[in-house]
Amino acid sequence: MCNHHKKIRSNNKDLQSVEKKMDRRKFLQTTSMGLGAAALGSLFGMDKLFAKSNPQPKGIEDIMSSLPHFMPKAKRVVYLFQSGGPSQFETFDYKPKLMDMFGQELPSSVRQGQRLTAMSAQQSSLPIAPSKFKFNKHGKSQTWVSELLPHTAEVVDDLCIIKSMYTEQINHDPAITFFQTGHQLPGRPSIGSWLSYGLGSDNNNLPSFIVLTSGNSGQPLYSRLWGNGFLPTQHQGVQFRSGKDPVLFLNNPENYHHEDREDMLAYLKDLNEVQNSAFGDPEIDARIKQYEMAFRMQTSVPEVTDMSDEPDHVYDMYGPDSRTPGTYAANCLMARRLLEKDVKFIQLYHRGWDQHIGLPGGIKNQCKATDQPTAAFIKDLKQRGLLEDTLVIWGGEFGRTVYSQGKLTANDYGRDHHPKCFSMWMAGAGVKPGITYGETDDFSYNIVKDPVHVHDFHATLMHIMGIDHEKLTFKHQGRRFRLTDVHGNVVKDILA
Incomplete structure (x- = not known):
């Protein structure tokens, strides 16, 4: 993260407020030496208690890692x-x-x-x-x-x-x-x-x-x-x-500059990552990827759709x-x-x-x-x-x-x-x-x-x-x- 975005994040009271909020699992994780975590861990297993916030569904890793299944004829x-x-x-x-x-x-x-x-x-x-x-x-x-x-x-x-x-x-x-x-x-x-x-x-x-x-x-x-x-x-x-x-x-509104869009997306990504860490909703991760793609498309789309170079x-x-x-x-x-x-x-x-x-x-x-x-x-x-x-x-x-x-x-x-x-x-x-x-x-x-x-x-x-x-x-x-x-x-x- 660049210094400019770090400064934005440090001054972002909304983000700080969200980060202070914890769900029950995170509270038990941060107080894992306490009796509550120990009791929950004995019931459900420590691997479940400290699992990733957004784990892949069982079997998905095997399905995706094997692709392509054989040499493709077409790309x-x-x-x-x-x-x-x-x-x-x-x-x-x-x-x-x-x-x-x-x-x-x-x-x-x-x-x-x-x-x-x-x-x-x-x-x-x-x-x-x-x-x-x-x-x-x-x-x-x-x-x-x-x-x-x-x-x-x-x-x-x-x-x-x-x-x-x-x-x-x-x-x-x-x-x-x-x-x-x-x-x-x-x-x-x-x-x-x-x-x-x-x-x-x-x-x-x-x-x-x-x-x-x-x-x-x-x-x-x-x-x-x-x-x-x-x-x-x-x-x-x-x-x-x-x-x-x-x-x-895809285009920026009038008087809204490329740097403004970049700052907004960095701010939004921080908020989404906090939400993703708390709830583990895969759609939050998908949304982050979509915003990032849209930002890159601001340059790539005008380039590919400009057909003036066709003879x-x-x-x-x-x-x-x-x-x-x-x-x-x-x-x-x-x-x-x-x-x-x-x-x-x-x-x-x-x-x-x-x-x-x-x-x-x-x-x-x-x-x-x-x-x-x-x-x-x-x-x-x-x-x-x-x-x-x-x-x-x-x-x-x-x-x-x-x-x-x-x-x-x-x-x-x-x-x-x-x-x-x-x-x-x-x-x-x-x-x-x-x-x-x-x-x-x-x-x-x-x-x-x-x-x-x-x-x-x-x-x-x-x-x-x-x-x-x-x-x-x-x-x-x-x-x-x-x-x-x-x-x-x-x-x-x-x-x-």
């Missing part, structure tokens, strides 16, 4: 979450046989009595709607990709496309919550929080878990999707916003939207900058993929906004050597139905939610490039080969980061929890 993760549920029919799951079935009723043998949303259940029929967009084979892998994704087609040999994802959640809120936390009900820690808790940070001046959002329409996004749940608070995601203040309440050819690669803060393209470019600072987990949310009506026009606009920056992101990481130790993920919370929701015409249709099979992809460290995994039936309604559940996806992601998903746990309310709950298998066939 960082970027999750490009496409909120709303992109249609697999218009992106990666080519179904040419449907062209001859336009307007026909979905066979009951295909539906198999599966649950429908309240919207589809009101329809008198379920007419088949083939995609109006063309598909072509691309790359050495000869992978089918929609004409809506010409830029993604250029990097298809870097992708591992999974066509056999499935979930039990048929509505947005539980489905997106399930993907982000491993449980359909709110309250569990998010993926990034688990990785922060298990692996820590490689950059002391930025959070290990950062969130960026884009898209002005579609399903709402909630901060609990990047929350820490029951994990210590310092592991929650920190949202970076577009505009003057990327992180709220024109980089902006051109990501597309014209990349010059507009808050767009998906700008967020992809920002994600690359954060990766260069060794941020552990970066979550991008892009809304607008929920096309119940007017799907051809709606998904065309979505792809136009996301296709070029997504492909540019992969190319940029690759040319900088970052793709070698970074895992990139693209996908939404579920897929779409083969039948049209609402009126079906040759040029217009909509698709309802479909959880039983949909497509997503992974690229970079830990996964085989240029492969397609899993198969669906001719209607993309059921999986016929190599199903991958959300829990399997989580287990595989953790494995690539060097974590055995069954061993990274946290005890809460008498039970040990993990991201994959009591499920999940690593999809070994896609691992590099």
